[in-house]
Amino acid sequence: MLLIVIVLNLVFNLNLFYSRGCITMEKIGGMFSGAMFLILGFLSMHSWYSSNISFLESLPSFNEATLGATVNLDDTLSFGARPEVNTRTSWNAPIVWELMFNPDLYDRQHQEAKTTVALTVFAVGRYLDAYLNTFLTSAEKHFMVGLPVTFYVFTDQPEKVPNITLAPLRHLKVIEVERYSRWQDISMMRMKTISEIIEKELRHNFNYVFCLDVDQEFKGRFGSEALGESVAVLHVHYYKLPKTQFTYDRNPKSKAYMTEGDYYYHAAVFGGSCDKVKALADYCYLSTMEDKLNDVEALWHDESHLNKYFWLNKPSRILSSEYCFDPLIPYKTEVIVPRLVWAPKQYTKLRT
Template sequence: MFDPNLYDQRHIQLQSSVALTVFAVGRYLDAYLKNFLTSAEQHFMLGLPVTYYVFTDLPENLPNIELAPQRNLKVIQVEKHSRWQDISMMRMKTISEAIESEIRHSANYVFCFDVDQEFKGRFGSEALGDSVALLHAHFYKLPKHRFTYDRNPKSKAFMKTGDFYYHAAIFGGLWEKVKNMADACYLSIIEDKLNDVEALWHDESHLNKYFWLHKPSKLLSPEYCWDQSIADKRDINITRLIWAPKHYDTLRTP
C-alpha cells in the first residue's frame, strides 16, 4: 500500500528522530520487556535515531539489550501503584512529564506502546504523523453501536457516539501533540477520581474521547497491532506488531 523507501528518504532528509515510551512495571518487566525491545530493534523505525524510554519500578532488573547505532535506551524509575488500573491511567501524567523534561529536547516524534506486544514486521516511518491513532483490532469491522465507549454521563470519558474505536496500546505523533493529548487525558482522569468515577476502559476510554474531539491526522490499521486469536484476518495481509499472550491472572494485581 505504500513505498517504504519514499517515507524513509523523506524522514532521513528531515532528520526525524523518534522516542518510544513503554511501561514495564511489576511482573510485566520480566514477562515481556526483553522480547519487546529485542523485536523493536529488528523492526521499529529502522534507519532513524530512536531512544527507548523505559518506565519501570525495577530498574535493576532491566534486561541487557544490544542496541544498533543511533539507538539509545533511558530508564526512568516510576512508582508502582497498588492497582493495575491506576498504573494504566497514571501513565498519561508520566508521559507528559517525560516529554517536558527530556523527550522534547531530543526527538521530533513520540510513540507510546504497551509492553505486552512483539514486533513481527516493518513498523517504520510510514507510521509517523502529527497525531497518530490505532484502529482496535477487535472493533474495526463492527458497527458503531457495538463500540465500548464509556456510557456513564458522570465520567469525562462519556461518549454517546464516535467515529472509530481506538486502541490505547499504541498512540503517537509530534511531541507537542502527544503532550497535549496526555495532559488532557490526565486532567479528565483526575476529575473523574475527584468525582469517584472510573471510566470503563480507564485511559483508553479517555483516549477515545480525546480523539473524538481532536481528530488524529493519521490512522494506523490493525496490522500495526494485531491479535492472533481473531479468526477472520482476510484483510490483514501483514502483521507488523502482535499481542503477546496475556496472563492477566498472574501479572495483574487486583
C-alpha cells in the first residue's frame, strides 16, 4: 500500500510540474523509470530476504526472556585519567580512552549479566579475498573476549568464507547477499540488510550489535567497555581538527545536509542495542533512498547520513580513535592502544 501511495504521489507531482512547464517529458520519463526501478528493487529484496537467506550454522538457543540485564558502569570511569584528550561530551556521554576503565570489572559484570553480542560484517566481491580472513581471525582474538559472540558475515560468495577456529560460546553465521555493481549501492543496501536481520533475528537473541567494515584488523582489546545503548566512534582524521574542517554534507538538497555538528564520526564502526542500531540503519537507508529519488548522492554516502543521525540523536557512548585507527597518521601519541586498525586500502583494485 505504501508503494502505491508513493507512485501515485510521484505521478501527481510530475504531472503538476509538466503542466507548469517546469520539467520536460524526457526528464519525467527518466525520473519515473528510476522510481519504478527502486520500487521493484524494494520488492525483489523483500522477496529474496524472506525466502532465500541461507545459514551455515545455527545459533545457540537464546531468546528475549533469557537475555541478560543491561550493565552500566559509567560511574566507575576515570574521566580525569586522560587530561590531554576530551573524555566527556556536552551531553555527558563518555568518550572511551585507554586508562579510563577497569577491563576486569567490565568483563566480570557483563559475564555475570550474561551479555550477548552480535557483530555484522559485509565481505562482497573482492573484499572477501582481500580482508575477511584477517578480520575474522583477529576479531576472534580481540573482540569481546569472554562473552558469547556471533559473527554474521554477509557475502555473495558463502562457499569462500574461511572456517576459523572459535572459542566456546562464539559462533559464525554466513548469510548470502546480492552483489551490486557500484560500491555505493553495496554501502546503501548494507543499512537495509542490517535493519532486516535485527528485526528478524538479532533482537531476539542479543543485547548488543556492532557493525564493522571488513577492511580492518583487530590489534588489541575491543572489549565490553565499548558496549552501550548507542555507540559511535571518532574518525581518527578529524578528532583533532576544528569543526569547520569536518566534511559534513553541505548540499541542502541532500537529507544528509548539515550546517553544524558535535563530532565527525566514522561509519566503519557503530553499534549499540538492537533497537538503537536498527533505528540508525533505517534512518540512513531511507534518507539515502530519498536522495536517490531526488537524484542526489551524499558526499560520503552512508557516513554522511550516519553523522546526520548522530547529530539529531546523540550517541550515549563514543569510542575514541583507538577503536578505529589509521596507522599512517602522523599524530599517534594520544592513541596508547590501537585496538582496531585500518588495513591497507586497495580501492582502485577493489572498486572496479
